[in-house]
Amino acid sequence: MQRRNFLTQGSSLLMAATTPLVWADDKKSKSSEIRKTRPSPVPVAASGPAKSRVIVIGGGMAGATVAKYLRLWGDAVEVTLIERSATYTSNIMSSLVLTGQRSIGSLTYRYDALFNAYGIQVLTDEVTEIDPVKMTVRLARTGTLYADRIVLAPGIDFDEVPGLGNSDRMPHAWKAGPQTTLLAKQLAAMPDNGLAVLTIPKTPYRCPPGPYERACLLADWLKVRKPRAKLLVLDANLDFVTEKDNFSRAFLDLHGSVIEYHTNAEVTQVDPATMSITTTAGTFKGAHVVNMIPRQRAGSLVAKTGLANATEGRFAAVDPLTYASTLASRIHIIGDASATTQPKAGHIANQEAKVCADAIIRGLAGLAPDPAPVTNSACYSTITMSQASWLTAVFQYDPVSRTMKPAAASSAASVGWNQDNFDQMNTWFKALMADSFA
């Protein structure tokens, strides 16, 4: 029944798969047979050994990269990538859409290359349920699939903002797409002497420098486009979360005439009708534009599968040697949805994905994971519309704490900001996206 549905309605959803999908029912009859033959020392026939199957859920920076590297590094692995959207819109660089310096189209990535160059099966579908014991994934339209390993890369979800309801008056624009375009329109329509508000949620959230760089960029844009406007930054944290030297200088000196910065201001209630925001540091009224970035948690599938066992149930605890869930050894969780000592950001999610792919390939061959993985984080922050700073760290595995620890000498930010960094940001972005999607 499910198979018939797939063949009739679902075929357009599947990018001409090189190998047929394996259904949970089919797999049951074959799995014991495969397990019996796999350790056999007999040289394999020309058709090759039975391939292991990995399902990747989520086609963002982490998911796309793990799918690519599983195929690039693992000949004996079949990979299916399940993503609800037909394309990916990059969050990195998306604040430049707000200032009109980039289009959403320039941030849109397709999954064609992952299929064409690496033979990854790409399904545009919604995962409704994961069974971590049976290792099955149920899809809204395509049926139920079986996997030897499942990689969850669902990114983040937002907490509900009390009082906001389904109003579009206070967009988050923290998942790039329609929200970004909406906020750009609201900013453009703001009066010259208007008040814009940007809220920063409690850590951990996606892209630690992101809200500060957006504030800087918007302040620079307001000076030109809305010369008498103000930008109120309401930070739920006690201080700048990261890159304090640069951001504090930018907030207080460079953009001091535009930005008013409040710390320890966690949003408790909003009213989109009056455009007012109540926080732990008081109530702020009369805003024309509100960029409300809510508190974050792992994509809902993580909690639904019972794997949100860290950060007060917000994110998933994983072993950073493999990114396997601490609760389900064949389910790996990478990127912003996992709770590690590493920042939630696209560049390092790409590296977590490579460590995970390497560990899965080794694991499927009966080998132990690399005992000393290294990851790195790097990003550029727009301090003005044409100048940027940078921030970086290399993380080494620490066998005592079993965590990734930043190497002290490598953890640094640029001293100030300049045009060169802005140019390098564009080169970095192009390279990073190609390494993840092409």
Add this chain to the structure above:
Amino acid sequence: MQTRLRILAAAALAVGCLSTAAQAQTPPNGRLLASNCFQCHGTNGKGPGFDRLAGKSASEIYNELREFQSGKEGDGIMARHAMGFTDAQLRSLSGWLATQR
């Protein structure tokens, strides 16, 4: 005699296949470490991005990284990256990158 040779040949072939299969499953030394370079220098160091790494010798890459690590190349983002790796790690990833043409 001929039969025996044939068996030996078959056995040798089988052993050859096995070792190749085992090698195929064991990731080459330095590859995962070197993949830290790919975000900025392209997959396998072949771009797009900053300087192309593929096509350089191991010593060329290692010596450049040592220069960055020592601070002689300034305090830029690449210097900080090099400072995050041990000497053994720099040698290992340079060795793997040198296999890319």
